[in-house]
Amino acid sequence: MQDHLVKATVPGVRAFAAVTTELVEEARRRHDCFPVAAAALGRTMTAALLLSANLKTDEYVTIRLAGDGPLGGVIADAHAQGTVRGYVRNPHVDLPLAGGKLPVGQAVGRGHIHVTRFTGMKQPFTGTAELVSGEIGDDVANYLLVSEQTPSTVALGVLVNTDYSVGAAGGIVVQALPGAEDTVLAKVEANLAALPPVSELVRGGADAASMLLKVFTGLEATVFEQARLAFNCQCSTERVEAMLVSLGRDELADMAAEGKAEVRCHFCGEKYDITGERLHELLAAVPDKH
Template sequence: MADKIVKAIAGDGYVKAIAITSTELTERARKIHNTTPLATAALGRALAAVSMLGSMLKEEAGSVTLRINGGGPLGTILTVSDSGGNVRGYLQNPDAELPLKRNGKLDVGGGVGTDGSVTISRDLGLKEPYVGSVPLVSGEIAEDVAAYFAESEQTPTVCALGVLVDVDHHVLAAGGYLIQLLPGAEEDLIDTIEQAVREAGPVTSILTNGGSAETLLERALAGLNPEILESFPMEYRCYCTRDRVTRALISMGRQELYDLAEEQGGAELTCQFCDRVYDYTKEEILGLADSARLKSRRNEAP
């Protein structure tokens, strides 16, 4: 089943919801970063969450960054989505592992930790992005995203995320949903939704039993007559190019580039999001240093 996002409205127009199936993109992230099952589950949850957040943007050229740092062995998790829900991301320690919890589940909360924060940054094409940050609640990511909206944006939110990893470490299922009350909604609506969510069960159980993104919304919004508004595909997508890497190198400044060429005889730069390697010879680095020098002279000219 191809990855996709589905949007819906329910509760007489007072509830908006998004669901995602993200198995393929989570598997691609696993292969790119060679993650352990624990790291796969954490990164997969974060990718699904940021994809839904990105799809909420009205600005076509906008983007959302979700950064989670709880002080756990996984380290910082950083994921980014464009307005189409296409995502990329990485975590600091992809080889981190912990014992399974007593119920046999991966200990994502222990891997992430709770001594830190969840930060959401929205780049809307303005001078500065909109940034909000709140303390982590559980490290399980879904609860932390919901807590972010409740505390930072005063929006009652229910979020569920899941990643199921097979014994051979490949991803069997991944996805989730995000449900929010709109202004004017009755307070008891959130109680109705929370009851439906409890009865729906885990995201991965629904998906592995043949469920889709639409099924996730039908279960989580049971009794609220959800109406599907749109659905569309998305994927793991990195925007790195040699030209972008080159511009980043030039921004280091001419002296730093000269030092790099003399001390290392070149450079090998790896994209954190897709692990693509860009090689630069000593001669190329020196050429970039000369370009930086010329640019500096033009800027200094009266």
């Protein structure tokens, strides 16, 4: 099943669901994540995609988990058109299962979640809230309530196979809107309480629309057209070269003297090898301030 996201509404409630198995597996492979790191990164990337679903074209959202756990932090960028990238600072963290589950909360630790929305405004908006569990779903829900005053339920799941590959991944966000009727909210809450874990639903073949229909069982839901999702990074040789130039003439000259430069993108793991000849060309284009 190709990764995708769907929105659905009933009067007073909106919900988004996503299947993200392929893109989480690509991120795991690119960063060589061990299981608990793959789960934390996958949940964060999925959450970022769900939060970006209401943005306009060319807008994007960044989620940064700054916890004191061994992962050392998790970052994900998601664009409104359905692309996402992300990384975990320490991908080789290996912790024993806790009650048969990956101990994501322990790996993330306590600290803060920072969410930045890059919209058409001159300055991006950043909100911050405490990490309440490190499990990421609870933390995103708490952020939405505390920082954006939007009561939400957030369910995120990543199933990692014994060979470390990602077997299933996805997420659901359900939000109450102003004026929602109590009877509708009660019905949705009961449906959510009866819902199996998202990763189990995805592993069983459920798509995003069917997950949303479970959330809205017994209610007349409007389901919107699905959008495709994919792992994608904006890094390029041109951007890497521009970054090298920005370091200044002296540092660029040192790299040129060494005969090469190797740059690896944090977000996707792509490696860029810049030759000595190209470094000299970049150096020649930088004005000498002396």
